[in-house]
Amino acid sequence: MWVYRVETDRFLIVWNAANIKQKLDWLHRWSGSNPDVSIEDTSSDTVMLAIQGPAVHQLKNLEGVSHLPRFGHTRTKVGGLNVFVSRTGYTGEDGFEVITDATNALTLWKSFIEQGVKPCGLGARDSLRLEAGMLLCGQDIDTSTNPFEAELAWLVNLDRGDFIGRTSLLSTRRRGVRR
Structure with missing residues (x-):
């Protein structure tokens, strides 16, 4: 996107x-x-x-x-x-x-x-x-995939302020990637 x-x-x-x-x-x-x-x-x-x-x-x-x-x-x-x-x-x-x-x-x-x-x-x-390692949403990843699992964490700045999904991503980062 x-x-x-x-x-x-x-x-x-x-x-x-x-x-x-x-x-x-x-x-x-x-x-x-x-x-x-x-x-x-x-x-x-x-x-x-x-x-x-x-x-x-x-x-x-x-x-x-x-x-x-x-x-x-x-x-x-x-x-x-x-x-x-x-x-x-x-x-x-x-x-x-x-x-x-x-x-x-x-x-x-x-x-x-x-x-x-x-x-x-x-x-x-x-x-x-x-x-090139580019993922296609709907084929390689979907709505159940988070940026850490898709190796796309570099696209998300968790320290920049609040946004939709931030709390969940902070929790995932603390827990670690499971898949």
Whole structure:
């Protein structure tokens, strides 16, 4: 899951598409009736293309975003289309994830194919992510897995203040990992 702060009070959350309903239900449950929180599901209206690999910097489409640091993001144009680009990926390789309106997806896809990008499927992606030690929520880990068990404790700062699940994680850290 990636969480991008796209404006002072606006965030974009990207997660495994197989878990959208479960994740949205969780967000709605924890946001409650807070009038300051608005959740919009744009998953049916947007498409993400993950452009990954050692030759990614040779693509003309991505010249304007090659300066982005790892995990950096911006709104820009790629192939003449409005997009959100992040320097992230799920293969262990350097690359970019490009999100655009679903109506632009085929045009964007073709612009990358014309530059020599080779399409691959989930099997290839899964092989690369497993080699890189990247876990897939819903497949390798689930809601019963805590960050210590998944070797993701480096993503959680238990000393930064209160958050959902902090008390449970403190207890788990004291007890130790059991699986």
